[in-house]
Amino acid sequence: MNNMSWSRYILILVVFVLVAGGVGVRMVSIQNIPAAQTILESSKKLVGVTQTIYPERGSIYDAQGRLLAGNETVYEVGLDLRSIAQPETIASVVSSVLGLDYSTTLVYAKTEAIDDEKLYIVLDSFVDKEKIAQLELIEEDYKNRTIGRNETRPSLEGLIWTPYNKRSYPEGDMGANMLGFYSFLDRVDGRGYYGVEESYNDLLAGTPKQVYTPFDPQKITSGDDIPPGASLVLTFDREIQAMVEQQLAEAIEWSGAESGTILVYNPEDGSIIAMATTPRMDPNYYWTQGEVFTGNTPFNRPVSETYEPGSVFKVLTMASALDAGAVKPETVFTDTGSIMVGGTTITNWNYGAWGDQDMTGCMQHSLNVCLSWIAMQLGADRFYTYLKNFGFDRNTGIDLGGESHWPLKLPGDNQWYEVDLATNSFGQGISVTPIQMAMAIGAVANEGRMMAPHIVKAIVIDGHQYEINPVIVGNPIKAETAETLTRMLVTSLEEESSIALVEGYTVAGKTGTAEIPTPFGYTSSVTNTSFVGWGPAEDPKFLVYVWLEKPTISIWGSEVAAPVFSKVVQNLVVLMDIPPDQIRLQASAEDK
Amino acid sequence: MNMKTKNIIQAYRQAPWRMQLQWIGIFLLILMSIAVIAGVYLSLSGKAAITGRRIQSLEYQVSALELQINDLASQLAYASSARVMSERAAALNMVQRDPAQAIYLEVPGYSPESFSLAPAPTVDNIPSPSILPEFTASLWDWLADTLSNLPGTAQGSQEAQP
Numbered sequence: 001m002n003n004m005s006w007s008r009y010i011l012i013l014v015v016f017v018l019v020a021g022g023v024g025v026r027m028v029s030i031q032n033i034p035a036a037q038t039i040l041e042s043s044k045k046l047v048g049v050t051q052t053i054y055p056e057r058g059s060i061y062d063a064q065g066r067l068l069a070g071n072e073t074v075y076e077v078g079l080d081l082r083s084i085a086q087p088e089t090i091a092s093v094v095s096s097v098l099g100l101d102y103s104t105t106l107v108y109a110k111t112e113a114i115d116d117e118k119l120y121i122v123l124d125s126f127v128d129k130e131k132i133a134q135l136e137l138i139e140e141d142y143k144n145r146t147i148g149r150n151e152t153r154p155s156l157e158g159l160i161w162t163p164y165n166k167r168s169y170p171e172g173d174m175g176a177n178m179l180g181f182y183s184f185l186d187r188v189d190g191r192g193y194y195g196v197e198e199s200y201n202d203l204l205a206g207t208p209k210q211v212y213t214p215f216d217p218q219k220i221t222s223g224d225d226i227p228p229g230a231s232l233v234l235t236f237d238r239e240i241q242a243m244v245e246q247q248l249a250e251a252i253e254w255s256g257a258e259s260g261t262i263l264v265y266n267p268e269d270g271s272i273i274a275m276a277t278t279p280r281m282d283p284n285y286y287w288t289q290g291e292v293f294t295g296n297t298p299f300n301r302p303v304s305e306t307y308e309p310g311s312v313f314k315v316l317t318m319a320s321a322l323d324a325g326a327v328k329p330e331t332v333f334t335d336t337g338s339i340m341v342g343g344t345t346i347t348n349w350n351y352g353a354w355g356d357q358d359m360t361g362c363m364q365h366s367l368n369v370c371l372s373w374i375a376m377q378l379g380a381d382r383f384y385t386y387l388k389n390f391g392f393d394r395n396t397g398i399d400l401g402g403e404s405h406w407p408l409k410l411p412g413d414n415q416w417y418e419v420d421l422a423t424n425s426f427g428q429g430i431s432v433t434p435i436q437m438a439m440a441i442g443a444v445a446n447e448g449r450m451m452a453p454h455i456v457k458a459i460v461i462d463g464h465q466y467e468i469n470p471v472i473v474g475n476p477i478k479a480e481t482a483e484t485l486t487r488m489l490v491t492s493l494e495e496e497s498s499i500a501l502v503e504g505y506t507v508a509g510k511t512g513t514a515e516i517p518t519p520f521g522y523t524s525s526v527t528n529t530s531f532v533g534w535g536p537a538e539d540p541k542f543l544v545y546v547w548l549e550k551p552t553i554s555i556w557g558s559e560v561a562a563p564v565f566s567k568v569v570q571n572l573v574v575l576m577d578i579p580p581d582q583i584r585l586q587a588s589a590e591d592k
Numbered sequence: 593m594n595m596k597t598k599n600i601i602q603a604y605r606q607a608p609w610r611m612q613l614q615w616i617g618i619f620l621l622i623l624m625s626i627a628v629i630a631g632v633y634l635s636l637s638g639k640a641a642i643t644g645r646r647i648q649s650l651e652y653q654v655s656a657l658e659l660q661i662n663d664l665a666s667q668l669a670y671a672s673s674a675r676v677m678s679e680r681a682a683a684l685n686m687v688q689r690d691p692a693q694a695i696y697l698e699v700p701g702y703s704p705e706s707f708s709l710a711p712a713p714t715v716d717n718i719p720s721p722s723i724l725p726e727f728t729a730s731l732w733d734w735l736a737d738t739l740s741n742l743p744g745t746a747q748g749s750q751e752a753q754p
Contacts, residue, residue: 056662065707067669071662129663163659170669213648218637220644223651233709242674464713503692570691577704579696587698 048214055206056165058229060179060196062238063457069179069197069283071165075127077135078120081113084158093156097134098124109158126185132161173280175241177300178234178272178455180401181283193286194299196232196455198401203230203459231460235271240264243571244274251564252278256552257529261301262568263434263545267442267534269470270451272398273542273576277301299402306406306431307547310514310557311349311366312441312532313427315489317375318363319444320386323481326378329359329488339369342418346372349513364492366511368426375425380411383421387430389476390440391450396473398435398453406431427514428522437532438545439473444486445508445534445543447479490537500533500562502569504580509533509565511557516550526550531561535569541578544568 030036044050060069077098084090087109095102100123108121135156142154167184169176180195182204192201206229214220244262252260264274277300281292289299298304321327337353339346348354348368354361362370375383387393393408408430409416423429435453443450452471459466489508493501500509512530515522529551534543546561546568554560578584604610670676729737 056658059665061707061709063707065709066672067665070666070669072666073659073663163656165659165662168666168670170666170673172673172675174674217641217644217648220648222647231709233707238674242678458709460710463710465708465710466713574691574694583696583698 047216048212048219050210050212052208053211053226054208055226056228057167057182058204058206058231058460060204060232060234062175062234062236062241064237064239065233066238068171068175068234068238069167069169069182072168073129073163074125074166075129075132075161075163076122077124077127077132077159077161078122079109079111080158080160081111081119081121082158084109085155086152086157089154090156090159093135093138094123094159097131097138098127100124125187126166127161135159135161167283169283171238172284173282174238174245175236175275176280176283177277177302178236178275178400179283180299181286181289183286185287192401194401196234196400197283199399200230200232200456200459203461204232205229227462232456233458233460233465234455235266235457236274236455237575240572240575241274241276243575244276244568247564247568247571248276248278251546251548251560251567254553255529255548255560255564257548257560258550259301260549261434261545261547262564263302263438264568264572265438265442265453265543265545267445267451267540267543270439270442270453270473271457271470272453272455275300275302275455300400301547302434303396303398303400303403304433306404306433307528307549308428308430308514308517309432309437309530309547310427310512310528311368312437312510312512312530312545312557313430313432314363314366314371314425315441315444315485315510315532316387316390317371317378317383317425318359318488319477319481319485320383321374321378322359322485323386323477324378324382326382327359327374329484332356332358333362333367333370333373335362335367335369337369339372339422341372341376341422342420344419344422346419346422360488360491360495363488363510364496366426368422371425372422375421380421383425384408384410386476387424389474390443391473392430392432392436392440396433396435396439396453399456403433403435405433405436427512434545434547438543440476441532441534441545442543443474443476444482445540446482448475448477448482450474450476486534486537486540493533498558498562500531500558500565502535502566502573504582505535505569505573505578506537506581507533507535507569508537509562511562513555513557525555527555527557529555529557529560531557531565533565533569536578536581536584541576542569542572544572 056071059067059071062068077094079090087106090109091102091106094100094105105123108123111118111121113119139156142156145153147153164187167182169179169181176195178195180193180197182192182197183190192198192204197204206227209224209226211223211226213223244264248260248262251257251262259278261277262274263272263276265271266273279292279297281288293299318327322329334356335348335354337348337351346368349366354365354367354370357365357367357370359374361367362374378386387408392405395403395405397403409420411421420429439450439453442453450473452473454468454470456468458468486508489510490506493507493509498509498511500511501507510532512528512532514528514530515524516526516528527550529548531546532543534540544565546564548560548564551560572578573580579587725733725737
């Protein structure tokens with residue numbers, strides 16, 4: 001081979017190398033131009049589609065497994081613009097069945113499809129099953145209709161309906177203050193508000209997942225299961241809740257109260273058995289919230305609204321004093337009708353002097369003067385330490401959305417005065433929520449152990465039920481103190497023949513009447529009436545807290561809230577299968 | 593190579609149609625192989641496509657059934673809600689019993705079961721790894737075991753004992 005031939009070969013080689021290099025450089029540059037990403041995305045659309053699948057929201061059940069919040073099927077009706085054959089027929093049917101405007105629907109139906117931009121138009125959402133059944137009937141009729149030679153068969157081709165889940169609350173407004181609601185109208189960013197819907201929103205919602213579906217049928221594989229959100233089993237019982245709500249409604253009507261709250265709490269484990277309050281709204285129509293809860297009305301008073309509880313608070317003052325040894329049940333206080341604390345005169349509810357009273361008498365007659373003296377015997381430091389131990393300086397941590405608390409004023413604070421020690425001892429000048437009161441007084445009913453209040457009994461995830469264990473928040477008082485105070489409160493109720501008593505059952509309890517602070521001072525003409533009681537006294541299974549706001553029939557808790565407690569307990573013991581003392585103690589003795 | 597064989601080979605080579613036949617045969621063989629492979633591929637990919645569509649269809653059915661189950665559960669809950677049951681009881685002229693008239697009967701041994709939506713989680717029973725005696729027994733153990741299993745010995749005997 002001569003030199004000429006070699007040079008030709010080398011020239012050809014160089015040309016090939018240059019061409020190949022050029023192609024390589026161009027490939028790299030194309031992949032890095034700004035449009036490259038768009039081209040890549042467009043190419044992906046040709047081979048498959050990626051969708052975000054939202055798992056079905058977990059259900060909520062009561063303690064007996066009755067569905068409280070679930071999902072029902074509704075439909076989205078829309079137009080597939082590529083396959084519409086008869087826009088007029090569709091517009092006519094849709095306007096008659098769904099009640100949509102004929103002209104607007106016709107305009108939509110005649111819209112030309114634009115690839116990747118406009119292929120589908122939503123006509124209506126949350127369409128119920130009955131209307132879809134009508135559409136199906138019409139479609140079936142069109143298919144089977146006998147058509148003449150020159151006639152055109154009517155068709156709904158292009159009109160499509162797609163089912164999806166909508167949150168539903170079969171019990172309506174029952175227990176709605178505990179359930180909260182899910183904003184289902186927002187199908188992408190819907191979330192839970194208030195109650196367990198808010199506090200367990202993430203668990204109920206589950207984890208959305210990106211799912212890729214190839215157009216090539218050969219590449220379709222069985223997709224991963226998308227597990228539904230966790231389901232919740234609550235501690236409250238529907239039958240008891242319904243009964244308590246009914247009792248509350250009757251109590252409000254009878255007493256003329258502005259609003260009311262009844263809380264049934266299990267002091268042994270902190271579970272909420274029932275929590276009724278007013279107002280309530282039907283979460284199926286959650287958009288009415290603004291009409292139902294006007295002004296500053298909270299969604300769930302028992303956990304969100306603070307108020308001055310009045311004499312029910314004396315239970316905690318007495319518990320603290322007995323526990324600290326500042327007084328004993330037999331300690332005698334001579335009530336002269338008034339006591340001077342920090343330059344302010346404290347008087348009793350009837351401005352009377354009650355003479356010599358032991359501690360049970362002080363509780364029985366609800367003597368402000370006596371309790372003020374007890375608080376002074378205890379001393380401010382110890383008194384407020386006990387209040388902090390009872391949890392009044394913080395939220396209870398109940399698993400319901402929207403909990404709040406009023407800051408506890410302490411000695412040394414700008415807003416604290418010496419007289420506060422006295423007024424706080426009988427539940428004035430201190431604001432609490434009913435759930436704080438139930439948790440704290442629950443310690444007296446439960447041998448000094450204070451349990452964390454909770455509404456969720458168990459969580460069901462991936463086919464397994466995980467029980468929630470009760471949590472002891474603290475031991476603010478000794479078991480002996482709790483037992484002593486319970487006996488004192490049983491005696492005080494029995495000796496005054498309170499209308500709170502329940503035949504056949506031994507209950508401990510305390511009334512409360514609180515003046516309401518206004519910008520011009522306290523008013524005595526309207527009050528907050530309360531009652532707290534628990535039973536059976538020797539082995540408490542329930543604690544009932546009643547609060548009726550501004551009753552008109554009477555201003556006294558002993559006349560308004562006490563009978564409500566009695567009625568609730570009369571029904572409660574039946575629903576909770578708690579036999580009267582005589583039968584229960586007899587059975588217990590036989591067992592031994 | 594003998595003369596006769598040489599003659600046959602020469603005669604074969606000299607006939608061009610034999611060469612052509614040979615090539616055509618090879619070509620047809622390759623073509624047929626390709627056709628068979630293509631056929632098998634088509635058949636399998638067809639089946640895969642049908643299966644894919646079936647999977648898709650079944651997944652749609654699963655979704656539809658899940659929706660239906662949820663919907664029926666909700667309908668059932670609506671039909672048995674406290675308010676509806678109360679109205680039905682009233683329509684049947686039932687009246688609420690006075691709680692004070694409740695009669696308690698002790699049923700020995702009865703304890704109400706608490707509701708459970710699903711089983712509690714448990715630790716899976718993972719079978720413990722079984723190691724054959726060959727890997728654990730000493731030579732002496734093996735010998736003793738073998739001897740004890742010999743026919744005619746007490747444990748290895750197949751005869752019925754009186």
